[in-house]
Amino acid sequence: MRSGIATGLGLLVFTTLGASGAHAADAKRPSPTAYPAATQPSLLSEFRIGFSAQDPWGPEGRDGSANLTGEILFAKPFTASDLFTSYFIPRPHIGGSLNFDGRTSFAYAGLTWTFNLTPTFFVEGSLGGAIHNGEKNPYGLSGHHQALGCSPLFRESGSVGVRLSANWSVMATVEHLSNAGACSENRGLTNIGARVGYTF
Template sequence: MKRLLVAALALAAGGTAVRAADLLPQGAAPLPPLPRSAPSFISEIRFGVTAQDPTGPESGSANLTGEILSVRPFAAADPVLNLLIPRIHVGGSLNLAGNTSFAYAGLTWTFDITQAIFVEGSFGGAVHNGETDPIDDHHNALGCTALFRESGSVGMRVTENWTVMATVEHLSNAGLCSNNRGLTNFGLKVGYTF
């Protein structure tokens, strides 16, 4: 107690700085740092840019994209079976020219080619704010508001936490609605793994 009082007086009097270790009893071990925990559900976040449907009516515009991926819900003892267990993804794409933007969700499978190089495939659904019927030559007629979305990527792990990926994604209604122009975007993403 006397040591604590002396340290407090020294600090108040403008003396040298007091560290937490100075307040521990003689010979006591310092407290370990508090552990930092990663989010329990989120395994990765990604941001990127894509070219909007370069061969379609909305070509010449770009999208900002963002995506969150979950951890795998469980792991298999067999490494081959483990590759078949997907992660859940949720994301969105905002068109910077006011063309079709969309939100999406689905499943993602990641396969390592080497320790640094990987390929990825995903499948799910999307909803968009674009046109369902043709209105002019500068908008895609997507037929339905809800679409299927699939994507493929080739990526590289730059560090333990950071990745870069080249990606292509396609959205369409698979012929379930009268119009099915579809939307295919190409781009780059940067990912951070927790």
């Protein structure tokens, strides 16, 4: 009787130790999902397309004129450890504005700073330069062109936007081109419009 009990106890201890050893070995063995595959950072951050009114308060918009606008924003060149500092790291951008009526069109590049007011609403500012195909001096101007003095020009813009989802957003934008006194005829060009953005 006693030998049967001893044999049973021995089998129980052996089984328990064997199971513990198996669990320990499994714990040491790396899980297939323990090290997720590294993702390649994307170069592109966002694409935007929209329309704008050409210089509504100036000669180029006297009879009403519209532009097709497009812009690509690239990923931030580096990231910060805290959210506040990351707001001050800009995204590089390139873009253009194509006028439908043969008035001033331009291409531009620069830096964009985006600030989230809430998870849904954001404001934005950008600064850079633009090259254009418009008139540079007042001599021989048609009635629908503004003398811009020179090329390239400085370009500044501001936007107020709403995020519709994780990828889509809409925004109202005002942009201004001028030579900041670097050459003559410095009235500049101001366009206002709306754009749709898709974040990658």
